[in-house]
Amino acid sequence: MDANQPSAGWLEGREHVLPVRVYYEDTDFTGVVYHGNYARFFERGRSDFLRVAGISHAALLERPDPAAFTVVKLTIEYKRAARIDDGLLVRTLYESVKGPRLFVRQRIVRGDELIATADVEAACIDMAGRPRKPPPGLVEALSPLFAPAS
Numbered sequence: 001m002d003a004n005q006p007s008a009g010w011l012e013g014r015e016h017v018l019p020v021r022v023y024y025e026d027t028d029f030t031g032v033v034y035h036g037n038y039a040r041f042f043e044r045g046r047s048d049f050l051r052v053a054g055i056s057h058a059a060l061l062e063r064p065d066p067a068a069f070t071v072v073k074l075t076i077e078y079k080r081a082a083r084i085d086d087g088l089l090v091r092t093l094y095e096s097v098k099g100p101r102l103f104v105r106q107r108i109v110r111g112d113e114l115i116a117t118a119d120v121e122a123a124c125i126d127m128a129g130r131p132r133k134p135p136p137g138l139v140e141a142l143s144p145l146f147a148p149a150s
Contacts, residue, residue, distance in 0.1 A: 008048040018049075018089065024084055031146075032082070036129040042074075042108070045108075049094065060135065067132060069123065079120075091109060093105045096146055104119075105119055106119075
């Protein structure tokens with residue numbers, strides 16, 4: 001790892017792990033993480049998972065047939081409060097892909113405590129915002145990390 005670059009986390013089996021520190025800016029006036037900031041933590045986890053898997057958002061945009069992702073459904077369940085200075089882990093699993101849609105399951109933990117969970121449905125889109133299948137290579141790069149078919 002290049003010491004001049006921020007960490008993108010690591011893989012533990014199929015699950016990506018991203019350490020996140022809670023800063024003052026993440027909290028409300030009581031020192032508790034503001035509920036909307038959990039969505040930001042989850043976004044970082046999904047993006048860095050792709051980065052660790054060799055998929056760059058910038059490279060997707062530079063393709064002859066550019067692609068991006070948009071969240072079409074996000075369900076967050078809050079279990080416990082995270083507080084200023086907490087060290088958290090965002091744990092991300094890419095479950096499956098169906099056509100343009102990617103299904104992701106995430107959780108934020110503090111040690112052994114579950115702080116929040118998220119179920120995410122993202123769609124691959126073209127630059128006009130229309131759904132499209134993920135570009136060649138993306139699904140292949142993620143396939144070994146998807147949940148086993150049941």
